[in-house]
Amino acid sequence: MNEPNALTFTALKLSVPLLRAVVEQGYDQPTPIQAAAIPPILAGRDVWASAQTGSGKTAAFALPVLQRLSANRRAPGRIVRALILVPTRELAVQIGESVRRYGRFLPEAIKMLVVYGGVSINPQMMALGGGADILVATPGRLLDLVDQNAVSLGSVGLVVLDEADRLLALGFADELARIIAWLPAKRQTVLCSATFPPEVETLAKNHLHDPVRVAVATEPATAPDIGQRAIEVDPPRRTQLLRHLIQTHEWTRVLVFVATKYATEHVAEKLRRAGLQATALHGELSQGARTAALVDFKASRVSVLVATDLAARGLDIVELPVVVNFDLPRSAADYTHRIGRTGRAGERGVAVNFISAETHAHFRLIEKRNRLALPREQIAGFEPEQVEPPVAPATGGVKGRRKSKKDRYREALARGEPDATA
Numbered sequence: 001m002n003e004p005n006a007l008t009f010t011a012l013k014l015s016v017p018l019l020r021a022v023v024e025q026g027y028d029q030p031t032p033i034q035a036a037a038i039p040p041i042l043a044g045r046d047v048w049a050s051a052q053t054g055s056g057k058t059a060a061f062a063l064p065v066l067q068r069l070s071a072n073r074r075a076p077g078r079i080v081r082a083l084i085l086v087p088t089r090e091l092a093v094q095i096g097e098s099v100r101r102y103g104r105f106l107p108e109a110i111k112m113l114v115v116y117g118g119v120s121i122n123p124q125m126m127a128l129g130g131g132a133d134i135l136v137a138t139p140g141r142l143l144d145l146v147d148q149n150a151v152s153l154g155s156v157g158l159v160v161l162d163e164a165d166r167l168l169a170l171g172f173a174d175e176l177a178r179i180i181a182w183l184p185a186k187r188q189t190v191l192c193s194a195t196f197p198p199e200v201e202t203l204a205k206n207h208l209h210d211p212v213r214v215a216v217a218t219e220p221a222t223a224p225d226i227g228q229r230a231i232e233v234d235p236p237r238r239t240q241l242l243r244h245l246i247q248t249h250e251w252t253r254v255l256v257f258v259a260t261k262y263a264t265e266h267v268a269e270k271l272r273r274a275g276l277q278a279t280a281l282h283g284e285l286s287q288g289a290r291t292a293a294l295v296d297f298k299a300s301r302v303s304v305l306v307a308t309d310l311a312a313r314g315l316d317i318v319e320l321p322v323v324v325n326f327d328l329p330r331s332a333a334d335y336t337h338r339i340g341r342t343g344r345a346g347e348r349g350v351a352v353n354f355i356s357a358e359t360h361a362h363f364r365l366i367e368k369r370n371r372l373a374l375p376r377e378q379i380a381g382f383e384p385e386q387v388e389p390p391v392a393p394a395t396g397g398v399k400g401r402r403k404s405k406k407d408r409y410r411e412a413l414a415r416g417e418p419d420a421t422a
């Protein structure tokens with residue numbers, strides 16, 4: 001658990017309806033990010049927060065945003081009063097759900113809409129007809145809506161750029177610039193980011209006005225209790241080993257990470273053939289299929305969700321006991337995000353890594369960066385036969401060939417450079 005924190009939500013001067021919602025959520029006390037960010041946001045200041053998913057960051061901005069909006073009514077027209085920009089559809093949906101829960105006791109209902117691409121734009125245009133108090137949006141779809149005159153951003157008094165690093169890493173820089181250009185210069189801006197690469201610093205410097213810096217230790221809302229394991233196995237035997245682990249540990253809900261969209265389908269299919277209820281989740285599925293996969297997983301109709309890194313960030317599936325890195329993540333930061341899907345909200349979590357002769361060196365780098373040293377395990381009946389190559393592949397590409405991105409990334413990682421994105 002966290003260090004005892006003297007602050008209560010009441011001391012943060014939240015209104016009674018919001019306090020009621022917080023109590024209903026079972027939050028005893030504010031997390032460090034909430035304690036630090038809620039007062040300046042309530043006071044109308046710009047805030048620049050370093051906050052990871054799991055730190056309670058959604059409530060840190062959603063509660064004060066709701067309180068500020070509830071002080072006034074919305075003017076008529078297609079206006080939006082507060083805009084929350086997020087990198088992915090899944091995060092948009094999740095934040096929408098949180099905002100709804102936190103705002104449900106407010107005496108005047110707050111109109112909140114969630115818009116994202118990959119689904120028909122027409123219902124979103126219709127819904128935006130009367131404007132919205134809060135619009136949670138992914139950048140591309142928001143611009144489509146602006147281009148079609150479905151919404152006006154000229155009255156946005158408050159904007160939250162959530163997971164700004166991720167927004168930029170996903171190539172939304174141009175979209176962000178266009179959206180910001182539509183916003184009034186006089187507004188309140190909150191920027192949340194887990195990491196602060198130079199592009200995020202620039203974004204913050206250019207678009208925040210005299211911000212309050214909120215950098216608390218990246219303590220999760222509830223200290224994660226994640227047992228991490230590194231199991232050696234030859235790649236062709238991973239599916240069988242996974243099945244074996246699921247059966248022996250009686251895991252009922254497992255999130256399995258693989259490297260590619262193709263692998264999600266392929267591994268899910270193999271698991272289905274082995275009698276498990278498995279489904280794939282990746283970015284090329286239709287929005288309907290993605291939502292269905294998540295709903296089925298949350299409702300326990302599916303016990304194994306095989307996903308790409310799309311699912312590593314932002315998803316909060318409470319009671320997710322196990323995450324398996326079937327393929328290792330590319331970066332140490334991705335590792336943290338992936339395993340952060342488990343051990344949430346006080347649950348005990350397990351993160352299992354499958355390590356092969358080829359990926360030993362890469363996993364050592366991930367461990368080094370995350371200050372880990374996991375014992376290597378072998379499971380009876382699945383002992384690997386392949387051996388690690390004598391020279392670690394981390395030291396460069398094939399002679400005469402350009403170094404691959406992966407090789408450059410590994411070298412950067414070995415030099416201790418933060419977050420060289422592969």
Ligand code: AMP
Pocket residue numbers: 026027028029030031034052053054055056057058059221222316344345
């Ligand atoms: P977030 O970082 O916003 O994704 O939140 C991570 C998890 O922490 C969510 O399941 C929240 O419901 C939970 N949470 C947020 N604030 C608190 C709090 N003050 N106490 C306990 N849990 C919280």
